[in-house]
Structure formats: C-alpha cells, structure tokens
Amino acid sequence: MSLSxxxxxxxxxxDIVPVVAAALPVGMLFGVIAVQxxxxxxxxxxxxxxxxxxxxxxxxxxxxxxxxxxxLVTFSAFIVNLRHVMMGASLGRHMRLFSPANRAASAxxxxxxxxxxxxxxxxxxxxxxxxYWGMGATLWLQWVAGGTIGAFAGRSLGDPARFGFDFAFxxxxxxxxxxxWRGSRTGAVLAAAAVVSALVKLYVPGxxxxxxxxxxxxxxxALYPVEEEVR
Amino acid sequence: xxxxxxxxxxxxxxxxVTRIAGLWLVRGHQPRxxxxxxxxxxxxxxxxxxxxxxVLTGGVPETLASVVxxxxxxxxxxxxxxxxxxxxxxxxxxxxx
Numbered sequence: 001m002s003l004s005x006x007x008x009x010x011x012x013x014x015d016i017v018p019v020v021a022a023a024l025p026v027g028m029l030f031g032v033i034a035v036q037x038x039x040x041x042x043x044x045x046x047x048x049x050x051x052x053x054x055x056x057x058x059x060x061x062x063x064x065x066x067x068x069x070x071x072l073v074t075f076s077a078f079i080v081n082l083r084h085v086m087m088g089a090s091l092g093r094h095m096r097l098f099s100p101a102n103r104a105a106s107a108x109x110x111x112x113x114x115x116x117x118x119x120x121x122x123x124x125x126x127x128x129x130x131x132y133w134g135m136g137a138t139l140w141l142q143w144v145a146g147g148t149i150g151a152f153a154g155r156s157l158g159d160p161a162r163f164g165f166d167f168a169f170x171x172x173x174x175x176x177x178x179x180x181w182r183g184s185r186t187g188a189v190l191a192a193a194a195v196v197s198a199l200v201k202l203y204v205p206g207x208x209x210x211x212x213x214x215x216x217x218x219x220x221x222a223l224y225p226v227e228e229e230v231r
Numbered sequence: 232x233x234x235x236x237x238x239x240x241x242x243x244x245x246x247x248v249t250r251i252a253g254l255w256l257v258r259g260h261q262p263r264x265x266x267x268x269x270x271x272x273x274x275x276x277x278x279x280x281x282x283x284x285x286v287l288t289g290g291v292p293e294t295l296a297s298v299v300x301x302x303x304x305x306x307x308x309x310x311x312x313x314x315x316x317x318x319x320x321x322x323x324x325x326x327x328x
Contacts, residue, residue: 025310043235050243059281060242068234074241081249082273088253095254107250167296170282171316174297175304177282180275189272190279197280198287210280217276222269 005130012134019113020142027146032154037064041151048147056080087115094122102129109136185224193217296320
C-alpha cells in the first residue's frame with residue numbers, strides 16, 4: 001500500500017469512527033433480539049457478515065418464526081433495500097477511480113452511512129477506493145463483531161419484552177423515518193402506509209401487512225400532485 | 232438450520248442486487264415526476280408499514296413511547312433517542328400495567 005493509499009484508507013476510517021460508536025450498540029442489539037427469536041449465535045454472525053444491512057436484518061427478525069419464511073424475508077430484504085438502487089445510481093458517477101471488479105465489490109459495503117460519506121467526499125475531490133474501503137471495511141467489521149457479541153450476551157437476558165428490547169427496532173425505525181420527511185407528501189405516504197399496514201395485520205393472516213402498507217404508501221406518492229420541476 | 236441458511240443467503244443476494252443495480256444502471260437517466268415520487272416514497276412507506284402495528288395497536292405504552300422516541304430523535308443522536316424510547320417504554324409498562 002503506497003503512502004497516499006494508506007492515508008486515504010486512514011481518512012476513511014477516521015470519518016466513520018463516530019458512526020461506529022453509534023452503530024456498535026445497534027449491532028449488538030440485533031444479536032440480542034436475534035437469539036431471542038431463535039437464531040443461534042453462528043447464524044447471527046453469518047447473517048451480519050453476509051447481509052450487512054441493518055434495517056433489512058431487523059425487519060427479518062420482525063418476520064422470523066418457525067418454519068422460517070425464506071421467501072418472505074428475502075423479498076422484504078429486497079424491498080427495504082430498494083433505496084440502494086437510487087443511491088448507487090448517484091454514487092456510481094463518482095467511481096471513476098474504481099476498477100470494474102472493485103466497483104462490484106464496493107457495492108457489498110454500500111450501507112447508508114458509507115454512501116453518505118462517499119458522496120460528501122466526492123463534493124471536495126476524487127473519491128478513492130482506499131478512502132471508500134477505509135469506511136466500508138471498518139463498519140462491516142464492527143457490524144459483525146457487534147452482532148456476535150450481542151448474540152452471546154443475549155442468551156442470559158430472558159424475555160426481551162421485560163427490558164423493552166422488542167421495542168428497540170421500532171424506536172430505531174422511528175428515528176430513521178424522520179430523515180425521510182419531505183413535507184405534506186411524506187405525511188400522506190406515512191398515513192396510508194400506517195393505516196393499511198395496521199389494518200392488514202389485524203384482519204389478514206400471515207405477514208402481508210408490510211408489503212400492503214408499503215405499496216399503499218408508494219401508490220399515494222405516485223398519485224400525489226407533482227411539484228413543478230426545474231429542467 | 233438449512234432453512235435459516237437459505238433465508239440468510241436469500242437476504243444476502245437480495246441486498247447485494249439492490250446495491251449493485253444502481254451502480255451499473257445507465258447513468259444520466261434520472262427518473263422524474265411521478266416515477267421519482269413513487270421511488271422516493273419506498274423507504275418511508277416500508278419503514279412505516281413495519282412499525283405501524285406495534286405503534287398503533289400494540290398498546291398505550293407502545294404508542295406513548297413512540298411519541299417519546301420521535302421527539303427525542305428530532306434532537307438527539309440516533310442511539311440516544313432509541314435508548315430513550317426503550318427506557319420510556321419500560322417505565323410506561325411499569326406505570327400503566
């Protein structure tokens with residue numbers, strides 16, 4: 001590794017340190033809830049290593065039961081992560097220094113925080129693979145470590161509802177949701193998604209409420225009056 | 232065990248597909264109008280669909296704790312707001328049940 005590549009890698013690591021501090025307890029929380037849902041610690045480690053997607057993993061736990069609904073958790077991971085398609089279309093314009101193979105590998109660690117810092121870096125100068133991987137590798141390792149630690153610690157914690165752990169990812173999503181607020185349009189989307197999801201959960205057997213509520217919100221957004229756009 | 236592994240691999244592939252797709256899509260083709268509006272709405276709509284049953288029909292402590300989390304999340308770092316929400320739920324359950 002050349003000196004500049006090393007400094008770029010370190011710059012990426014330093015930028016992501018505050019995110020690591022916030023994400024480690026969340027990763028541990030994932031492990032705790034996962035073992036309460038019946039996953040073994042090795043399965044928790046495998047999921048955090050291979051999937052590396054916080055929201056999708058928490059949603060999977062929400063849906064988790066015996067027998068494991070394989071297609072449902074796969075489909076919901078796809079839907080929850082659809083935002084990555086647009087994020088990637090934006091960031092891809094700034095990856096001129098990435099080889100095709102490196103670009104393909106970089107997609108694996110393109111979580112929200114890495115993407116945001118990479119976009120910010122691209123505003124000030126060229127985005128280097130070393131800087132990107134300084135962030136991506138660090139965050140990936142902490143997510144795997146956090147999930148594993150939580151999985152081994154979680155076995156002794158008993159009923160999660162007693163400690164409010166069952167509410168933790170609801171709280172997490174509430175906070176993440178606030179970042180998507182864009183005025184009355186978002187209000188209409190959220191109202192439709194909330195009402196349809198709650199009603200379907202109450203009256204329709206199975207776990208269709210997320211897909212139904214999500215589709216309702218998207219339909220409202222498509223029908224909502226489109227603002228004037230500067231072309 | 233095999234079902235769990237299959238679910239993990241399914242999630243891993245589904246997640247990777249969403250992350251690589253945008254990077255390889257034709258650049259310079261930005262969706263506009265209603266297509267853009269619909270795509271923009273996917274994350275909040277899905278996240279809300281996930282939490283709505285517990286927030287709206289989970290019980291009074293859950294609903295109140297959701298409000299606490301929302302207010303905290305507007306001002307505090309994510310993990311602090313989540314901790315405040317969980318702590319408030321535990322307290323509310325002790326008080327109200």
